[in-house]
Amino acid sequence: xxLYRTSAAGLLADTFAPAVLxxxxxxxxxxxxxxxxxxGEQRAWTNSLPALAHALxxxxxxKVEVLIEYQLPQTSKRADAVLCGxxxxxxxxxxxxxxxxxxTEAVPYDDAPELCTVPKLGTVLQPALQVxxxxxxxxxxxxxxxxxxxxxxxxxxxxNMTAADGEWLQDLALDNLSQVFTAAARSxxxxxxxRELSPxxxxxxxxVLLRSAVGPSKKLLDLAxxxxxxREQFVLLDEQHVAYTLVMRAVHRARESDAKQVVVxxxxxxxxxxxxxxxxxxxxxxxxxxxxxxxxxxxFTTTLRRIAGFRAPRVQDMFKYFNNFTxxxxxxxxxxxxxxxxxxRKSSANRYTRAAQRTGKSQTEELIDVARVPVFLLDEHQVxxxxxxxxxxxxxxxxxxxxxxxVQIDLHGQFRxxxxxxxxxxxxxxxxxxxxxxxxxxGDDDRYSVKxxxxxxxxxxxxxxxxxxxxxxxxxAGFCWNWSDPVGSTLVEDVRIGDWHRPWNxxxxxxxxxxxxxxxxxxxxxxxxxxxxxYTAQGFEYDWNGVLIGPDLVWRNGAWATDAGKSKDxxxxxxxxSAEFDVLIRNTYKVLLTRxxxxxxxxxxxxxxxxxxxxxxx
Numbered sequence: 001x002x003l004y005r006t007s008a009a010g011l012l013a014d015t016f017a018p019a020v021l022x023x024x025x026x027x028x029x030x031x032x033x034x035x036x037x038x039x040g041e042q043r044a045w046t047n048s049l050p051a052l053a054h055a056l057x058x059x060x061x062x063k064v065e066v067l068i069e070y071q072l073p074q075t076s077k078r079a080d081a082v083l084c085g086x087x088x089x090x091x092x093x094x095x096x097x098x099x100x101x102x103x104t105e106a107v108p109y110d111d112a113p114e115l116c117t118v119p120k121l122g123t124v125l126q127p128a129l130q131v132x133x134x135x136x137x138x139x140x141x142x143x144x145x146x147x148x149x150x151x152x153x154x155x156x157x158x159x160n161m162t163a164a165d166g167e168w169l170q171d172l173a174l175d176n177l178s179q180v181f182t183a184a185a186r187s188x189x190x191x192x193x194x195r196e197l198s199p200x201x202x203x204x205x206x207x208v209l210l211r212s213a214v215g216p217s218k219k220l221l222d223l224a225x226x227x228x229x230x231r232e233q234f235v236l237l238d239e240q241h242v243a244y245t246l247v248m249r250a251v252h253r254a255r256e257s258d259a260k261q262v263v264v265x266x267x268x269x270x271x272x273x274x275x276x277x278x279x280x281x282x283x284x285x286x287x288x289x290x291x292x293x294x295x296x297x298x299x300f301t302t303t304l305r306r307i308a309g310f311r312a313p314r315v316q317d318m319f320k321y322f323n324n325f326t327x328x329x330x331x332x333x334x335x336x337x338x339x340x341x342x343x344x345r346k347s348s349a350n351r352y353t354r355a356a357q358r359t360g361k362s363q364t365e366e367l368i369d370v371a372r373v374p375v376f377l378l379d380e381h382q383v384x385x386x387x388x389x390x391x392x393x394x395x396x397x398x399x400x401x402x403x404x405x406x407v408q409i410d411l412h413g414q415f416r417x418x419x420x421x422x423x424x425x426x427x428x429x430x431x432x433x434x435x436x437x438x439x440x441x442x443g444d445d446d447r448y449s450v451k452x453x454x455x456x457x458x459x460x461x462x463x464x465x466x467x468x469x470x471x472x473x474x475x476x477a478g479f480c481w482n483w484s485d486p487v488g489s490t491l492v493e494d495v496r497i498g499d500w501h502r503p504w505n506x507x508x509x510x511x512x513x514x515x516x517x518x519x520x521x522x523x524x525x526x527x528x529x530x531x532x533x534x535y536t537a538q539g540f541e542y543d544w545n546g547v548l549i550g551p552d553l554v555w556r557n558g559a560w561a562t563d564a565g566k567s568k569d570x571x572x573x574x575x576x577x578s579a580e581f582d583v584l585i586r587n588t589y590k591v592l593l594t595r596x597x598x599x600x601x602x603x604x605x606x607x608x609x610x611x612x613x614x615x616x617x618x
Contacts, residue, residue: 004068048159052066059197094205095145097155099130131177141317154176163185222285250373251334255372263407266379268424269595270597271379290335294321300539301321325366326349332370381428432560449599453601455497456500476546497605505532521536
C-alpha cells in the first residue's frame with residue numbers, strides 16, 4: 001500500500017506548499033508505522049517530490065496516478081513512487097517505479113560495482129541496481145505484473161546531480177528496469193516517461209496494482225525449484241520423508257477440497273526440520289503452488305537466503321520473517337512454511353505500532369490465516385526468550401478455534417549430532433528437560449565425542465586443532481558478559497575468564513574488521529575467533545562445538561540453580577519471573593549444547609559445576 005495516492009496534477013498542486021505536503025506525509029507515516037519518519041526522509045519529500053511533479057507536468061502526464069512511498073508486498077521496503085497509467089502503444093496498464101535521489105555526487109566503492117559511496121550517507125546500493133531490484137521484486141510477487149498484459153519500467157532520478165558526476169551511474173543502466181537520469185538528463189527522463197505512459201487517466205491502472213493478488217510468480221517458483229529441489233544436501237531420510245509426504249498430501253487435499261489444514265512438525269535439534277522445509281519449498285515451487293518460507297531469526301533467514309539463492313538472488317525473496325504477513329489477505333498463499341516456529345512471538349506488533357495498525361491477532365493466527373496449509377516446524381525446548389509462544393498447544397488451540405484440522409508429525413530421528421540420539425537424550429537429561437536425572441556419558445559407538453576441559457584456552461586450542469584438520473568449529477557461551485559496541489574496526493574482548501578473553505560475535509549486519517556480520521558468524525570462516533551467543537547459534541550446525549557455561553547456570557546440592565543476577569541478557573531478565581527464567585536458561589544451554597555434528601567440548605566457569613561435569617564425562 002502507498003503512503004499517499006494522488007494524480008500527477010494533484011501532486012503538482014501539493015508541491016506549491018511543500019511544507020504542507022511533507023506534514024501530511026509525516027502524519028500518514030506516523031499513523032501507518034507508529035513512529036515519526038526521520039528528518040532525512042522528510043527532507044527528501046520536500047525536495048524530491050516537486051522535481052518529480054514538474055517532470056510529469058512537462059511530460060503532459062497530469063492524469064497519471066502517483067503512489068508515493070509504495071510498500072512492496074510482504075516486505076518493509078518502500079519505493080519512492082510508482083506511476084500508474086496506460087501504455088501509449090499497447091493501451092494496457094503501465095507502471096513506472098521511480099527512485100528519487102537528492103545526491104549531488106557519488107563515487108564507486110572499491111571494486112564492487114553494485115555499491116557506491118555518497119557523502120553523509122556512506123556506502124549504499126547504486127541506484128540503477130536498487131530500482132531494478134524493486135521492479136524485479138514487484139514482477140515476482142504482484143500477479144498483475146506477471147500475467148503478460150501489463151508493462152513495468154524503472155528509473156532513478158538524481159535531480160541534483162550534474163552530468164559529469166552522474167555519468168558513471170548512467171553507464172550502469174542495462175535495461176528498462178534500471179534507468180538512471182541526472183538533472184542534466186532531465187529531458188531524457190521526460191522522454192522516458194512518455195515512452196512508458198500516455199496522457200490518459202491512470203486511476204484504473206492504480207486500482208489494478210493495489211487490488212492484485214500477491215504471491216510468488218510462476219517464473220520465480222520455477223527458479224526456486226531449479227535452485228532447491230534437486231540439491232543433494234536436501235535428501236530426506238526416514239521420518240523426514242514421512243513428514244514431507246504428509247505435508248504434500250495435505251497441500252494437495254486442501255487445493256482439491258478448497259479447505260484449510262494446519263500441519264505441525266516437531267523434532268529435536270538436527271532431526272531435519274529445516275531440510276524438510278527446504279525440500280517442501282523446492283517441490284511445491286516446481287508444482288507451481290504459491291509458497292513462501294518464513295522464520296523469526298535474522299541470522300537463520302540470511303543464511304538460508306545465501307544458500308538457496310546463491311546462483312539466483314531472486315530466490316532469496318521467498319525467505320520472509322514471521323512479522324511480514326500482518327497486512328496479507330486470508331489464504332493469499334497455498335502454503336506457508338514456518339521454520340523454527342518455536343520463535344513465534346505473541347504479536348507481530350512492537351512498541352512503535354499504533355493501536356489503529358494492530359491486527360488484534362497473535363503472530364500464530366496471522367500465519368495460519370495467510371495460507372491454505374500453514375506448516376509449522378518447531379522444537380519446544382528451543383524457546384529461549386520471553387514472549388516466544390511457539391508450542392504445539394498454542395497452534396492447536398488456534399486451529400481448534402477456527403474449526404481447522406491439525407496434523408502433527410513427530411520426528412524421532414537425530415541427524416545433526418552425528419546421528420547420535422544418545423547425545424540428544426544425554427543433554428535433555430542433563431538439563432532436566434527429560435525426567436530421570438543426569439546420566440554419565442559412556443560414548444555412542446564412536447559416533448559422537450563429548451569432552452570436559454580445564455580452561456577456556458584449552459577449549460579454544462582443541463577446537464583450533466579441529467579447524468587445522470579440515471573440520472569447522474565454533475565457540476559459544478551463555479550470555480553472562482557485557483556486550484560492548486566495537487571501537488572503530490576492533491571488537492571489544494568482553495568475554496573474560498581469568499587471563500583468557502575473546503570478543504562476542506558482531507552485533508549488527510556489517511562486518512567489523514575481519515569479523516563477519518552476526519548473521520554469518522556460524523558459516524563464515526572468520527567467525528571462529530569470536531564467541532557466539534544463543535541468538536546467532538540457534539538454527540545452525542558445525543562439526544565441533546565448544547560451550548562455555550557461565551555463572552547463570554550452576555550445579556548446587558544435586559540440582560541445577562539459575563541466577564538471573566549473573567545474566568547480562570536484559571531481554572530475558574527484565575520482568576521475567578524466576579520460574580520462567582529457569583526454563584529459558586535451560587533451553588538456552590540446550591540450544592548451545594546441540595550445535596555440534598561430531599563433538600562437543602565443555603567448560604564451566606564455576607568450579608563445582610566443572611567438577612560435576614567431569615564426574616559425568618570420562
